[in-house]
Structure formats: structure tokens, C-alpha cells
Amino acid sequence: MLKAERHKFIMTKLVEEQKVVTTDLALVLDLSEDTIRRDLNELDNKKLLEKVYGGAVLVTEKATDIFNINISDEDEKKKIVTKALSLLHDDQVIIMSGGSTNLVFAKLIPADLKATIYTYSLPIAMQLSQHPNIDLIFIGGKMQKNAMVTIGMDVIQVVSKIKADICFIGASSINIKQGLTEIGYEISIVKKAMIEASDRVVSMFSSDKLDTKMPHVVCDLKQLDTIVTNLNPEDPSLEEYRKSGVFIL
Template sequence: MLKAERHKYIMTKLIEEQKVVTTDLALALDLSEDTIRRDLNELDSKKQLEKVYGGAVQVSEKSVDVFNINIAAEEEKKKIVTKALSLLHDGQVIIMSGGSTNLVFAKLIPSDLKATIYTYSLPIAMQLSQHPNIDLIFIGGKMQKNAMVTIGMDVIQVVSKIKADICFIGASSINIKQGLTEIGYEISIVKKAMIEASDRVVSMFSSDKLNTKMPHVVCDLNLLDTIVTELDPEDARLEEYRKSGVFIL
């Protein structure tokens, strides 16, 4: 598909739905997320849309507050992450991956929760830096600018030494046979290290990620303790995942 055709498709979707999500566009157009991000950046530079974390929205006045990060489909993601708040307890050591769903989760963490949270996501670190009772450790390394996360061996070495009670891991795609998969190799490796460092693994994602796959495997389903979507846990679309033994919120 030519770039002009992609841009026309993106703008049509934006008019129809008032927002677009990077991962959804990548799946619909069978392109990489990096290609979609470049398209969104170009359209943003032309003032045709407003690039936000995880996608884009129709043009509006941009906030000057760097801590107030716009998130695509934020209300829908709140429905997902609210279910997972019950998994948080005082005294936990937590690792959080990047992703807009985890960012929404970070925004909703109760102000009285006392915990230690490690993250390699700059937006999540910025959000949690305002939390009064969280001991925050930001894991530095080479910055992947598009996703605003750190990657590389420095990150993996730090994560591998953590003894975490629980990790909250984003998902680009998930299916029964391949399990959790990622579009980027480096991110998949960091997520593998997260899983190995954690006693409990929770993945939160919207139901459109079900039964899709990306090139790089993160883990089999049997390494996930819990998955959280906006669907009712008894929804038929989750039946095969229930049968696999993973707990569904």
C-alpha cells in the first residue's frame, strides 16, 4: 500500500472513530508498528491529527504539562485495568512493562499503596514519580524513542537481578499456540527477563489482541498466571484460554 493510501485510510478511521490505535492500524494494514508510527508522526507534523501515546486523536489544543500524557482509547483501557487493581498489595515488589494499558494502570494505582515498582517505561516512570508512597526505580538503558522505553543488555541485566512478587506485562498479541508475542525482538527479550524475575505474571490487553500473533515469542501461555481484558471472564472468546489453565479476570 502506498503511503498516500495509508494516510487516507488513517484519516478516514480517525473521522469515523475520533481516535486510532497504532497496534490496530498495524494489524488492519498488515504493516509494522514502526511504519504506522512514522505515518502518524508525519500526519501530526502536518497538523492533520494529534499524536498521542499508543495512537492518535483528532486535533485539539495540546497540553503543556509533560506529566499529562494523552492516551488513545483511555476510557476503554480503564475498564481493563480497574479489574487488576485487586492484585495490588502493600509491600509488593512490582515490575511494569511499557504500553498504554499499563500507563492507564499506573494512573489508577491507589495513592495509599506502599510498594516498590521497577519500570523501563519513561511515561510510566513519569506518572509514578507523582505517587506519594511508591518507591520507584527507573531502569535506564538505550531509549527506544517511538515507544519511550529503554532496551538492551543494561535493562536485561537489571531486571534479571530483581526478585519481584508480580509483573504487569503488556501484550501486542496473544494466541493459544504461540502464547504472548511481540513485534520487536528487543522488547520481547526484556519481557522474557521480566517473566523470569517474577513470581506472578499478569498480562492486560484489549480483546482485539486475542488470536493474533507477532514475529517474536515472549512466552507460552502456561507462563502467564493471569490475563485481563475488558470481556466478561466467561465470554466464549476466552474459552480456549480458560482451558489452558490461565486465570482470567
């Protein structure tokens, strides 16, 4: 992988997770930790991230308004999530994971939609709290501050008791052999519980997540009903995913 590609991958992970860990990046990219440290130092020198012990965090300005959350590539993510709006209808019970793509989706949910939505994402809960017809249930637990989501057994116990019609699950990485994978173990466990609790599973993500992998498996492709990307569903890069039986929007 070229240096520019590595830097793009690292910055994409930072946007999604708000931090990266040197050892995890070395494992995923199959590179030495020294190479990853040099990449992080270079990106730090460019003020694109802040290097910390063991990894790096995203450089962001603190929003003065708690509802004003900066989302990278928001216009591109709107193109992705707009495709999935047709999957919504009145009286659904919905579970939503965290992530910036799902946050954009929450912003675009029609004002006249009447549904019940569970989420463990604080930003998504904040967004949906403004919706006039959504019954919002925020799942409490230990807060993972960097991603602003709750994790732990309290979250899993609540999710396991939900009977959801559909869940919208973010994807850090996806490939044919491993399916959905996550960089964090605790988030992967919560997402597994979401899938088990739902009749239909939809994952929305940008095409740069295709054919990548993280250390912790969330689910096989066969457990996904639908994937939604920024690509045309007939794009050649999605051919193997179509063959797996997953529906592509």
C-alpha cells in the same frame, strides 16, 4: 481481512507502538507490501497517521506539559485495569512494562499502597513519581524514543537481578499457539527477562489483541498466571484461553 479491519488493526498498532513498519504489517496480516502501502497512503490522506519511509508514525500534538500524555480509549482501559487493582497489596515488589494500558493502571494505583515498583517506561515512571508511597526504580538504558521505554543489555541485566512478586506486562498480540508476541525484537527480550524475574505474571490488554500474532515470541500461555481484558471472563472468545489454564479476570 476487510479493509476497515486492516485499518483498525494498523491504527491500534500505532497507538501501542507509535510507529508501524510496512514489512512487519505485511508479515503479520499475510498481505503484500503493496497492499499495506495503499492502506497507509489512505490513512495518511485522512490525516490519521503520517507516512514515512518504510512505514508510518502516529500523528499527535506535542504536549506542552511533559506529564500530560494523551491516551487513546482511556475510559475503556480504565475498565480493564480496575479489575487488576485487587492483585495489589502492600510491600510487593512489582515490575511494569510499558504501554498505554499499564500507564492507565499506574494512574489508578491507590495512594495508600506501599510497594516497590521497577519500570523501564518513562511515562509510567513519570506518573509513579507523583505517588506518595511508591518506591520507584526507573531502569535506565538506551531510550527507544517512539515508545519512550529503555531497551538493551543494561535493562536486561538489571531486570534479571530483580526478585519480583508480580509483573504487569503489556500485550501487543496474543494467541493460543504462540502465546504473547511482539512486533519488536528488543522489547520481546526485555519482557522475557521480566517474566523470568517474577513469581506471578499478569497481562492486561483489550480484546482486539486476542487471536493475533507478531513476529517475536515473548512467552507461552502457560507462563502467564492471569490475563485481564475488557470482556466478561466467561465470554466464549476466551474459552480456549481458560482451557490453557490461565486465570482470567
